[in-house]
Amino acid sequence: MNIQSILFIFPEGNIANNPNMSSLIFSLCNIYKIYIIHGRKNQEFNCDKLHLCYIENLCDNECFINNKEYMENIFRRNKFSLIIGIDNGILFANFIANKNNTPLAFISYEIYISNSYDDLSDNKQIIACKNIAFAICQDDMRAHILSRENNIPIEKIFNIPVSEANTSSFKHSTYLHEKLNISLNKKIALYIGSIAKWTKSEELIDSTKLWPEEWVLVIHPRYGIDFNLSLLIEKIDKNPRVYLSLETKTYTYELEEIVCSADLGIVLYDFDFNTQYIGENLLYIGLSSGKFSIFMKYNIPIIVNNNTNIADIVYQYNLGYVIYNLEDIHLYLISNNIFHNNCRDFFIKYLDFNLYKNTLLSIIKNAIINNDIVEIININNNKIIIKNIYNIRIEIIYNRMMEALNNLKISNKNLNILYENSLLKNKIKKILKILHILYPINKLYKIIKLKLYK
Numbered sequence: 107m108n109i110q111s112i113l114f115i116f117p118e119g120n121i122a123n124n125p126n127m128s129s130l131i132f133s134l135c136n137i138y139k140i141y142i143i144h145g146r147k148n149q150e151f152n153c154d155k156l157h158l159c160y161i162e163n164l165c166d167n168e169c170f171i172n173n174k175e176y177m178e179n180i181f182r183r184n185k186f187s188l189i190i191g192i193d194n195g196i197l198f199a200n201f202i203a204n205k206n207n208t209p210l211a212f213i214s215y216e217i218y219i220s221n222s223y224d225d226l227s228d229n230k231q232i233i234a235c236k237n238i239a240f241a242i243c244q245d246d247m248r249a250h251i252l253s254r255e256n257n258i259p260i261e262k263i264f265n266i267p268v269s270e271a272n273t274s275s276f277k278h279s280t281y282l283h284e285k286l287n288i289s290l291n292k293k294i295a296l297y298i299g300s301i302a303k304w305t306k307s308e309e310l311i312d313s314t315k316l317w318p319e320e321w322v323l324v325i326h327p328r329y330g331i332d333f334n335l336s337l338l339i340e341k342i343d344k345n346p347r348v349y350l351s352l353e354t355k356t357y358t359y360e361l362e363e364i365v366c367s368a369d370l371g372i373v374l375y376d377f378d379f380n381t382q383y384i385g386e387n388l389l390y391i392g393l394s395s396g397k398f399s400i401f402m403k404y405n406i407p408i409i410v411n412n413n414t415n416i417a418d419i420v421y422q423y424n425l426g427y428v429i430y431n432l433e434d435i436h437l438y439l440i441s442n443n444i445f446h447n448n449c450r451d452f453f454i455k456y457l458d459f460n461l462y463k464n465t466l467l468s469i470i471k472n473a474i475i476n477n478d479i480v481e482i483i484n485i486n487n488n489k490i491i492i493k494n495i496y497n498i499r500i501e502i503i504y505n506r507m508m509e510a511l512n513n514l515k516i517s518n519k520n521l522n523i524l525y526e527n528s529l530l531k532n533k534i535k536k537i538l539k540i541l542h543i544l545y546p547i548n549k550l551y552k553i554i555k556l557k558l559y560k
Contacts, residue, residue, distance in 0.1 A: 110187040111139040115195035117164040119146025125270035125358040125396050129459040150356060187474045200234035209473050212241040214252050219382045232257045239473040242266055244394040251386055264469060264483045269399035269457040270359055276404055282324055282367035286349045296368035298326045299397045301335040304384045306374040309432045314347040316436040326351040326364055371401035371408040390415050399457050405450035409435055424448045
């Protein structure tokens with residue numbers, strides 16, 4: 107009996123380090139042959155039925171033309187049953203699926219907001235998603251935005267948090283204490299993930315100057331010492347309360363002993379609506395945050411800043427503390443009241459990949475044979491719903507928009523109207539509350555800017 111094959115096109119190529127992607131591949135490898143064309147060098151993944159192919163500049167429009175011979179060879183050797191494009195990989199996946207009359211699906215880890223606020227018809231992802239059998243997103247809010255941006259019927263979007271499968275047992279560890287020579291009487295606040303401006307890394311390091319003596323910060327970067335981290339090395343070396351964990355971990359589940367060494371997790375994001383990559387994609391990061399899910403898995407409460415809707419989730423489900431300024435972290439550390447039992451329960455109820463596995467496999471099986479899968483998706487999505495609170499976000503959106511407009515050469519007269527007229531200010535907030543659900547923030551910003559320039 108021939109084993110069916112599935113092809114993934116994944117330009118970003120972060121397979122093992124993405125808990126959802128790695129769980130998905132491990133599950134599919136038990137049933138199908140899996141091929142992944144990716145754009146990340148030195149990618150490893152331990153699965154006998156998985157075939158990896160690295161193609162440089164996979165995000166470039168000319169990549170398939172430049173690799174035409176390889177693509178023709180791979181299709182001569184294999185007849186794929188399903189092709190799945192991940193993020194911008196949908197552009198190339200659509201090209202291949204059309205050429206070979208193969209069912210097509212889409213996974214969205216990053217939502218790219220169109221720069222145009224008056225016409226979405228030229229969006230290449232919209233065209234590529236036109237004939238997909240199904241899409242995968244992470245939660246209700248992100249699915250709504252993805253549906254709006256890519257013209258995907260909401261009933262075709264299956265929600266799976268970026269998270270891995272449940273671990274039956276684990277225990278607190280002293281791994282980081284021993285590895286980094288940290289005294290056992292010190293408590294550890296752990297930051298894992300990317301080092302960048304949008305993760306407020308430098309501000310976090312600076313905030314430790316106010317921390318109580320018994321607390322230290324351990325930073326475990328996602329990809330070792332990259333360019334962004336190298337800029338902060340000197341600052342880290344001179345700070346006795348900050349430690350750097352550089353041990354390479356291929357898979358997220360290998361982080362267990364590191365995460366279980368921590369008493370507290372730090373989850374920080376900062377959005378910028380002027381860019382399509384860290385605008386609404388971060389503002390509504392929700393259940394697409396891998397660092398959030400891994401802290402929940404090992405019952406580690408978190409401190410999160412009030413700039414994204416993770417703050418809404420943490421507040422609503424009592425998973426830690428929400429801060430307005432990073433300087434306020436020390437107030438919660440001093441209070442010594444950071445231990446919550448809800449994190450593990452939240453993981454088991456909402457995040458565990460096993461909750462979604464069977465439905466996902468059923469969706470893929472039915473997509474391959476062109477069966478209707480809308481009912482399968484609706485049943486699952488109606489079982490697990492996480493509602494996001496909008497009120498907290500509106501104030502932040504309004505203030506951020508006003509800050510940005512203040513930096514532009516707009517007449518002081520027009521800006522003063524916004525600052526001084528409280529009725530107008532409240533009216534704008536009410537409009538934002540309604541419109542930001544329908545339109546991307548960067549589009550609203552452009553509309554307001556045009557009005558103020560008049």
